[in-house]
Amino acid sequence: MKKREVPASVKDERLVKKRRNQMIKGAITLFKQKGFHQTTTREIARASGFSIGTLYEYIRKKEDVLYLVCDRIYDEVRDRMEQAIDTRQGDLNSLKLAIAYYFKVVDELQDEVLVMYQEAKSLGKDSLPYVLNKELQMVAMFENILKRCVGNGVFHLNEREIQLFAHNIFVLGQMWGFRRWALKKLYTLEEYIEIQTKLLLEGIMKRT
Amino acid sequence: MKKREVPASVKDERLVKKRRNQMIKGAITLFKQKGFHQTTTREIARASGFSIGTLYEYIRKKEDVLYLVCDRIYDEVRDRMEQAIDTRQGDLNSLKLAIAYYFKVVDELQDEVLVMYQEAKSLGKDSLPYVLNKELQMVAMFENILKRCVGNGVFHLNEREIQLFAHNIFVLGQMWGFRRWALKKLYTLEEYIEIQTKLLLEGIMKRT
């Protein structure tokens, strides 16, 4: 006679969405400040604008909040990317623009990206692969652009080089987020984009 | 009337070192498995081979253990690097060797590096800068090699490009550690070193 087994499906969908959004927004604020582990469920409830009891009407475990947060952040990043990046063009310029735009997104969502990076590991065995897969999807966006470029003869890379290069772009973008303690002292975002693009595309050899 | 204020200075230096080493060794094992937050002080004590009471004879707070662990891991990585890398030569080959060796060290100390990466943020306001500084020292090793190369006319990079490139090498090394879930499916360590070196040095433009 489990009383509260599937509360969500019974409740009004609109309300559930609204409450979840409140939760995610409040939780992200807190996680940015103190991280997942240091944040208590009571704090999340308070920041969401309702009580601890109500919080548990919409989740089963504290970890569920983390999952919702990570999910949302990935969607946010991916949406912004898809909105602005053209993966079909396949010329050098659209690659440069994609890199620049991605770096800017990472910069805008610095805290969010940092949160995800530092806390994703705390996700359970089920949620983690789901989230990591979302990351691979984003790497695949760069892979696609690169493939088009190779197809158009802009440069030559084999399949495995493309994959690694896409990972590099992705990670060096994140680097702007998780190493800002060192990088912000040295570069503005624009400088970072410029130099990084140059290093990525031209390498260091044979330059005038 | 603080009784146990400075226990270390009173106790036998040899013993303190020995106990600390036991602690670090035990703690690293546990942190690798479960992370810092999920690891209990009692577990650390047990893994170190003594009791919870004894543990607190050699530290004041749980966080102290994390500090000791991070400190040790950095020293370990740096020692191995210094032991094998020649920063004075300044030719292309010694740069390649340095990259390859660094990547190998990251591979050997995968778990340790991962631990540090994921847990360093839990360090207090005092210890964190100290640890981050150790990281900058390692980046500086690559900067030195690069400077020598530039000095020898191997390639041309300005000061800021050198700094960023050094960060890139450092982070792309760590990438092998913290993105192994994706990368190990695609590359062996040797392949990773080879392709990454090529991409770093030659870039992607103008290749035959």
Add this chain to the structure above:
DNA sequence: ATTTAATGAACGAGCGTTCGCTCGATATTG
């Protein structure tokens, strides 16, 4: 005998989670 090292039971703050209750809104009845 005195000092130093080691111990682990005891403490208590803080945590995630639960569940009996409230109370306004809605539906039903007379």
Add this chain to the structure above:
DNA sequence: CAATATCGAGCGAACGCTCGTTCATTAAAT
């Protein structure tokens, strides 16, 4: 149109437990 019954979102005190930390006691060393 009341009067009444039903519903369920919202609530927060209370529970059970974990964990970091302490300290009185014992054992070992000098």
